Structures are given as C-alpha cells and as structure tokens.
Amino acid sequence: MIVLKNFYYTENHLWLRKIGIYDFCIGITDFAQKEIGEIHLIEFNEKQGVIRKGESWGSVYGINKTFQLIAPCDCKIIEVNQNITIKPSHINTDPYNCWFFILSANISAGEFLTYKEYTQIIK
Template sequence: MLVPKNLHYTENHLWLRKIGLYDFCIGITDFAQKEIGEIHLIEFIRQEITVKKGDSWGVVYGINKTFQLIAPCDCKIMEVNQNVAIKASLINTDPYNCWFFILSTNISTDEFLTYNDYIKITK
C-alpha cells in the first residue's frame, strides 16, 4: 500500500494536498482504491459550491464495492476534476495524482490525520 508522507488524510480514506494558503486537492487513497477494485464510475452528487463537514459529495462505483465521498470539513468547492469523471479507471493506476476536487477551507491541517495516524487505521 502506497501512502505518501507529505499528504494529509481522513478516516474516510481521502488524501489532501495543500496547494495554497487555504486550498487543497482531494482524492481517495491507494488503500481505498484497492478496496473498491476496478473503478467504473464516479458520480459527483453535490452541485452546491459550499459543503458542510460530513456531507456526501459523491460516490465512487467499483467492481468490489461502492464508496461514499464524505466531506472532511466545511469547505467551498473551487473546481471539479472532470477528467476523472470521464475516465474513472485512472484512479486505479495513480490515486495520488487523480484528484476529485480543489477545495478551499480555513481550518488547520491539524484537523486531518498525519501519515503515521493514517497508517495506524489501515492496519
């Protein structure tokens, strides 16, 4: 299982990469994509720009299971990656470069799991 040390993680198997003062790219982890199996479809069900922590903002459909995308914090969706919506199987080959959203939030990165924290919950 690949887990980059320079990212932040959630208990719902999402990774976050800080790309600005308040902005993050977000996607699913290698652990999640392996559990899901071959990914056939991603459905982004949140059309709103503002999302509350715990809201479902999409679904990933795979050969083994369906995976709910749960917002890790209150945030504003700045951009949706339509490329992964069109060719969802890209996530299986490179989950840490296939982001779903760019989001903006003013919460501290302390709210997310570190590399070590994430490794503990996946064992």
C-alpha cells in the same frame, strides 16, 4: 500500500494535498481504491459552493463496493475534475495524482490525520 508522507488523510480514506493558503486537492487513497476494486463510475453531486462536514458530495463505483465521498470539513468547492469521470480507472493506477475536487477551507493541519496516524488505521 502507498501512503505519501506530505499529504493529509481522513478516516474515510481521503487524501488532501495543500496547494495554497486555504486550498487543497482531494482524492481517495491507495487503500480505498484497492478496497473498491476496478473503478467504473464516479458521480459527483451537482451541488456546488459550500459543503458541510459530513455531507456526501458523490460516489465512486467499483467492482467490489461503492464508496461514498464524504466532506472532511466545511469547505467551498472551487473546481471539480471532470476529466476523472471520463476514465475513472486511472485512479486505480495513480490514486494520488487523480484528484476529485479543489476545495477551499480555513482549517488547520491538526484536523486531519498525518502519514503515521493514517498508516496505523489501515494496518
């Protein structure tokens, strides 16, 4: 199981990579993509703008299960990666480079799980 040390994680198996002062790329973890199985379809909610913590912003459909994308914090979606919907199975081969959204949020790193905390959850 691949878990990268310089990323933040959520209990819902999302990763966040900081790319600016308040901006993050977000995607699903290696653990999540293995649980889902081969990914066939990704649907994003068309709602743009501000998303509240706990709201669904889309779904990932795979052979084994469907995975709801749940917002880890109050945030503003800056960009949606539409390329990932063209060939969603790329997530299965490279989950940490296949991001779903770029979001902006005024949050602290302490709101998310560290590498060590996340590896304890998935054991």
